[in-house]
Amino acid sequence: MNTDNRKKYWRENLKYLAILLSIWFLVSYGFGILLVDELNTVRMGGFKLGFWFAQQGSIYIFVILIFVYVRLMNKLDKKYKLDE
């Protein structure tokens, strides 16, 4: 693999990381902690939304984030012919 492709591959990887980690930060530190009081004024069934994010929602989204990352990277590996 040439240096140019290596750089492009790495840059795309970093872009995915930036997007996914922003979501990671937003749902836990954002919705679950910093904005919890504001979100608690919104209700989802029996849950206050901020409380739900802190004790349920953030965890579900964490799981989804990893599997999305797996898919994105598998595609990226294929694009650069790095899959085995």
Added chain:
Amino acid sequence: MDIQTWTFIIVGFTFALYIGIAIWSRASSTKDFYVAGGGVSPLANGLATAADWMSAASFLGMAGIIAFSGYDGSVYLMGWTGGYVLLALLLAPYLRKFGKFTVPDFIGDRYYSNVARTVAVIAALFVSFTYVAGQMRGVGVVFSRFLDVEVDTGVYIGMAVVLFYAFLGGMKGITYTQVAQYCVLIFAFMVPAIFISIMATGNPIPQIGFGSAGEDGVYLLDKLDGLMTDLGFTAYTDGTKSKMDVFFITAALMLGTAGLPHVIIRFFTVPKVKDARKSAGYALLFIAILYTTAPAIAVFARTNLMETVQNKPYKEIPEWFTKWENTGLIAWTDKNEDGRIQYLPGTAINGKKPEFSESRGELGERLIYNFSEEKNELYVDRDITVLANPEIAGLPNWVIALVAAGGLAAALSTAAGLLLVISTSISHDLIKKQLAPGISDKRELAIARFSALLAVVVAGYFGINPPGFVASVVALAFGLAASSFFPAIVMGIFSKRMNREGAIFGMLAGLGITSYYIARFKLGWLGNPDMSEEKDWWWGISPEGFGTVGMLVNFGVAIIISSFTKAPPKEVREIVENIRIPSNAGDAIGH
């Protein structure tokens, strides 16, 4: 059949299963012993990681901690799951590509320095030993509670079982036993949770159930908030900790999770880089099943407790109450002498545990010496939340026995994973890599087995004679992992410029400031004790959350020092180039 018989049958069966797996999966090379031959499927590794990760504290303690701290308990839920996102995205795939056996291997090679390797080995040993002592104690406690033996006897039994499969099978034996242990522990956790969710709300899924309404049509969480605020507690869904502190504790737990050596090495066992990513996803999925159920159990248990006992005459209390009172996990003092139980804010006792006298009060309650001046009359041990659940819900005896087997599976699997890190640190990182590089594979394997034996004995010793600070060491383990390994590994992958000097001073600075803060504010070993109160905390950050500051200090020091010192040599920059590309991961090699 009674509970005791069921417990012997189920625990005996699971132990036979673990030992059978150990014999089937004996290790024949160091590669088997350290990384299970590198051939574990991502799914199996995910299951094993989940069992490795969830300790007796997660299984027995977490629902209780949340039940008694409400929203504040969220720090553990987010903190102990969010770290896996960091692991999957920032660490696991690259470390797998690097393809060695241990975390100090990576630090030592990437920073071309045996000093860096040694700092990493010491940190790994320290983190693992503090952590494993609590686990061995946990094994003893579970045994003593369910099988009616002394705690020390329980520790000996636990030592024998762990030794058997760690000694024979190393990582290979441990991995496949952990797969079985995950199945046992999750089944044992979910069965009572589902029953109780149905009883409380009619919904079999606890995660949805605790957001639903009970028979009276009132949402469960609203009812609980109401019950609590009426009595002067903070509402369950509101916290008492400052936002700043919640933020920092959550971050320290996440970063610590991602930096714990016994978690990281699990990703060396899969064949390819893409398997490492996928298996982190499976691991978090399996962990999430328990971690999203725990807050539901917490709400059911807390509501049940408030409704059952508050202002009830002691004479009319249900049987489970007096049963757990007899085991010392519940204590009640009729402070205002009205014969009723007042469960109010404030601590019911002075000190941590009730000190029971031999005699009983007029109503038959166990008298205690150390009751407090506050109005609250009821002491409830948090562990009761999971332990007593099946009984409170009136579930059959075999379910109660199952919980015992689940608690043991959780404690044993975590202890085994930690013991492997300790034995690997000694035989591979210290002896093979530093003291005697010429030894043969066979000899190294023998040394690894011997180190495992040594580690079990030392861990057992700490389990029987817990050092005074064991209760608070979890904060220490996470803080140290967050402030040492996490930054050093991340910079090693994402910065080509980071060099030996930066990494070493960064790790030392991070470790130093975090240890100092915990020693001063958590253990009270340093500084003026009058200045170690909560109000003296720096920026209101508790010792549990200080690992985050240590991590920032590590990054800062490393970046500054590295910019004034020589760039790493060309070979090292090539290592970095190489680990960023997933193909040709090859086998994990140690030589």
